[in-house]
Amino acid sequence: MSSANLGLRGFLLLLAIWLCTKLVAYLFRPAGVPTTKLRGPPSPSRILGFTRYAMQAADISVEYEQWAALYGGVFEIPLAFGMKQVMLSDPKALNHCYNTERSIYVRTESERQVISAMFGRGVLWAEGEMHKRQRKALTPAFSNAAIRKLTSVFYDSAYKLKSFWDETIESSSDADSTVIEVQEWMNRVALDSIGIAGFSHDFHYIDGKESPVTAAFHALELTDTSLLTKMIFAVAILFPFLQKIPTERMRTFWRLRKDLATIAGQLLEHTRREKENGIAEEHRDKSIIGLLIKAELTDAELYMTQEEVVAQNVLLLAGYETTSVSLTWALVELSRHPEMQQKLREELTKFGGDPTWDQLSSTSDLPYLDSIVLETLRMHPALKKTPRLASQDDVIPLSTPIVTATGETVSSITVAKGTVIVEPIRAINRSEAFWGPDAKEFNPERWFRDIPLATRELQGYRHLLTFHDGPRTCLGKGFALAEFKAVLSVLIRNYAFEFPRGPDTKIEEHTAIIDRPKVAGEKGAKVPLRVRRL
Numbered sequence: 001m002s003s004a005n006l007g008l009r010g011f012l013l014l015l016a017i018w019l020c021t022k023l024v025a026y027l028f029r030p031a032g033v034p035t036t037k038l039r040g041p042p043s044p045s046r047i048l049g050f051t052r053y054a055m056q057a058a059d060i061s062v063e064y065e066q067w068a069a070l071y072g073g074v075f076e077i078p079l080a081f082g083m084k085q086v087m088l089s090d091p092k093a094l095n096h097c098y099n100t101e102r103s104i105y106v107r108t109e110s111e112r113q114v115i116s117a118m119f120g121r122g123v124l125w126a127e128g129e130m131h132k133r134q135r136k137a138l139t140p141a142f143s144n145a146a147i148r149k150l151t152s153v154f155y156d157s158a159y160k161l162k163s164f165w166d167e168t169i170e171s172s173s174d175a176d177s178t179v180i181e182v183q184e185w186m187n188r189v190a191l192d193s194i195g196i197a198g199f200s201h202d203f204h205y206i207d208g209k210e211s212p213v214t215a216a217f218h219a220l221e222l223t224d225t226s227l228l229t230k231m232i233f234a235v236a237i238l239f240p241f242l243q244k245i246p247t248e249r250m251r252t253f254w255r256l257r258k259d260l261a262t263i264a265g266q267l268l269e270h271t272r273r274e275k276e277n278g279i280a281e282e283h284r285d286k287s288i289i290g291l292l293i294k295a296e297l298t299d300a301e302l303y304m305t306q307e308e309v310v311a312q313n314v315l316l317l318a319g320y321e322t323t324s325v326s327l328t329w330a331l332v333e334l335s336r337h338p339e340m341q342q343k344l345r346e347e348l349t350k351f352g353g354d355p356t357w358d359q360l361s362s363t364s365d366l367p368y369l370d371s372i373v374l375e376t377l378r379m380h381p382a383l384k385k386t387p388r389l390a391s392q393d394d395v396i397p398l399s400t401p402i403v404t405a406t407g408e409t410v411s412s413i414t415v416a417k418g419t420v421i422v423e424p425i426r427a428i429n430r431s432e433a434f435w436g437p438d439a440k441e442f443n444p445e446r447w448f449r450d451i452p453l454a455t456r457e458l459q460g461y462r463h464l465l466t467f468h469d470g471p472r473t474c475l476g477k478g479f480a481l482a483e484f485k486a487v488l489s490v491l492i493r494n495y496a497f498e499f500p501r502g503p504d505t506k507i508e509e510h511t512a513i514i515d516r517p518k519v520a521g522e523k524g525a526k527v528p529l530r531v532r533r534l
């Protein structure tokens with residue numbers, strides 16, 4: 001084919017895309033009140049806006065922070081095909097949006113489609129009254145009393161890991177240390193813990209047993225997400241059918257869903273049989289799902305269909321990925337900062353023994369452990385941002401007035417139904433405006449200083465947005481904190497961690513289900529550390 005022909009075809013293709021862009025922008029134009037015209041960075045591409053750029057940027061959170069400094073706590077970003085996102089970092093605006101999540105701000109349809117395709121219609125998917133009912137039914141299983149009982153599960157997993165590590169170290173040539181890929185082991189601890197605590201299902205992953213579920217998680221963590229897959233996710237908000245494209249990643253997700261649903265279904269059967277066979281209360285299943293079924297059988301208001309209970313298999317993923325990543329980041333930071341690792345070890349050794357749930361939860365019994373955990377959650381939130389869709393027109397109040405694109409100074413903005421708002425968790429957690437000039441440094445000492453005034457305006461857990469906030473705040477927050485602290489305390493008391501090539505080893509991020517740390521140059525999400533037995 002001649003180059004003139006190719007040129008003509010290319011031009012026609014671009015023209016078709018541009019016309020589609022205009023048509024989509026017209027079809028999806030907001031109805032009712034217009035969204036306040038906001039300032040924001042100029043688009044790097046007429047068709048793709050910032051969509052592609054954001055995917056390729058090393059850390060878009062840094063730019064979000066710079067744009068917030070330039071345009072204020074609310075600004076807008078142009079995306080592909082004329083879409084826009086309103087970025088929020090103004091505390092009053094954030095609090096307003098969090099707190100109205102059941103009535104105004106909902107998950108985007110594309111996100112819900114992914115969730116329902118992967119897990120079914122559980123609490124992560126549900127909206128409005130259905131969300132309220134499912135959440136109410138699940139809440140008792142996450143109460144302080146319930147988590148107190150589950151703490152032994154976390155210690156059991158940690159000590160099981162310890163016996164494997166001790167064996168590996170003993171058989172190594174060095175006899176007191178060896179290099180261990182710790183992320184894989186944090187996965188094992190987190191999956192076995194949520195398996196037992198949540199579903200009475202022991203994956204025996206710490207023992208090295210592979211199952212279809214672990215194979216699926218593994219596949220997702222090893223394969224690098226292609227730009228095409230990331231783009232499909234990004235523009236699926238306009239073209240939801242794109243999510244049905246059977247990419248390698250989607251096929252793995254579908255397999256995972258089938259396997260998780262089978263496990264949840266088997267457990268459901270087992271628990272119902274226990275009830276029918278009159279097994280005494282104290283011997284019945286105490287897992288999260290077990291308690292859920294018990295609540296359902298005693299309180300008609302909390303009734304869930306079989307499909308809904310099975311869909312709570314989402315807890316397995318929510319509980320596994322996030323906690324495992326957070327634990328790995330803590331080990332990365334403590335290897336980068338040997339003096340902090342030593343200080344933490346001294347606190348734990350002086351304390352002696354395994355802290356109880358009450359001691360883990362208090363801020364005064366093990367203050368340095370608390371500060372290391374908080375600082376890890378601040379610097380490395382498992383979810384970097386949460387987008388929401390305005391399901392109706394709204395007015396968002398602001399703590400600090402902004403100047404709009406038309407030059408007006410306003411202390412609230414109007415948002416049209418259909419507008420996507422985004423809470424950039426990582427950018428806010430690391431923002432100098434909130435956390436001071438050392439915001440980008442891992443500095444646990446900050447938790448012993450007074451929290452800056454601006455930061456105090458942020459709600460969330462200890463002013464961190466890592467667990468989100470409002471009626472959709474992380475349900476497993478208490479579970480995650482207890483597990484994080486229990487496992488870290490066992491590891492740091494018993495081992496010293498360091499990077500084989502020194503504390504300045506470069507760390508990158510690997511996109512899996514959520515982003516994970518990896519040592520630069522490794523294939524997949526791998527963090528090999530030298531582990532020395534103490």
Ligand code: HEM
Nearest residue numbers: 124318319322323326382383386467468472474475476480
């Ligand atoms: C460090 C660990 C964890 C972090 C950082 C974390 C973070 C989050 C965040 C940011 C959300 C809100 C997501 C959104 O609405 O888009 C969320 C929701 C949720 N998390 Fe966690 N999570 C963690 C651990 C856990 C654990 C261990 C469990 C369960 C055992 C869990 C269960 C849930 C559930 C069920 C929801 C959905 C709540 C709802 O929509 O009402 N999470 N989590």
